[in-house]
Amino acid sequence: xxxxxxxxxxxxxxxxxxxxxxxxxxxxxxxxxxxxxxxxxxxxxxxxxxxxxxxxxxxxxxxxxxxxxxxxxxxxxxxxxxxxxxxxxxxxxxxxxxxxxxxxxxxxxxxxxxxxxxxxxxxxxxxxxxxxxxxxx
Numbered sequence: 001x002x003x004x005x006x007x008x009x010x011x012x013x014x015x016x017x018x019x020x021x022x023x024x025x026x027x028x029x030x031x032x033x034x035x036x037x038x039x040x041x042x043x044x045x046x047x048x049x050x051x052x053x054x055x056x057x058x059x060x061x062x063x064x065x066x067x068x069x070x071x072x073x074x075x076x077x078x079x080x081x082x083x084x085x086x087x088x089x090x091x092x093x094x095x096x097x098x099x100x101x102x103x104x105x106x107x108x109x110x111x112x113x114x115x116x117x118x119x120x121x122x123x124x125x126x127x128x129x130x131x132x133x134x135x136x137x
Contacts, residue, residue: 006054008114013052019061021049021123023131031130034122047131051120060114064105071101 006013024046025031031045039046053061075097076090083089109116117123 005052006057007051007117007120008053008057011054011056013054017053017055017058019051019053019058019117021051021117021120022134023047023049023123023126024134025131029130034126034129036122036126046134047126049120049122049126051117051123057114064101067101067105068098071097073097075100 004013005011006017024044027041027043027045033045033047036047036049039048072094075093075095077093078097079089079091079093082093118127
């Protein structure tokens, strides 16, 4: 893959804007790393896949995260304010405040022509071979 081209929009990529996708697999599986360096652990192997990005795509990603978490906070406040002291109101507000920006961002991204990080061929290929994203456990 050409590291000088932003994967998401096709513009000129910048080195300090590269996104690093971390994938892991159980050590016992001994999966092919397809040329990427593997950090061997006792139970888990980890690889880091650099995905070239431009400054604009990195900024869009940061703004998207701010919108999602801002929506979460606004949802909690609105749920608590509108429904008062009903125990489930802040939770319902948080869920809606979280989901609405996510759905909006998905619709905007699909219509924009920008590609997702997970669609980057090396990431896609590694996932097809059995590598997964780290769990949050």
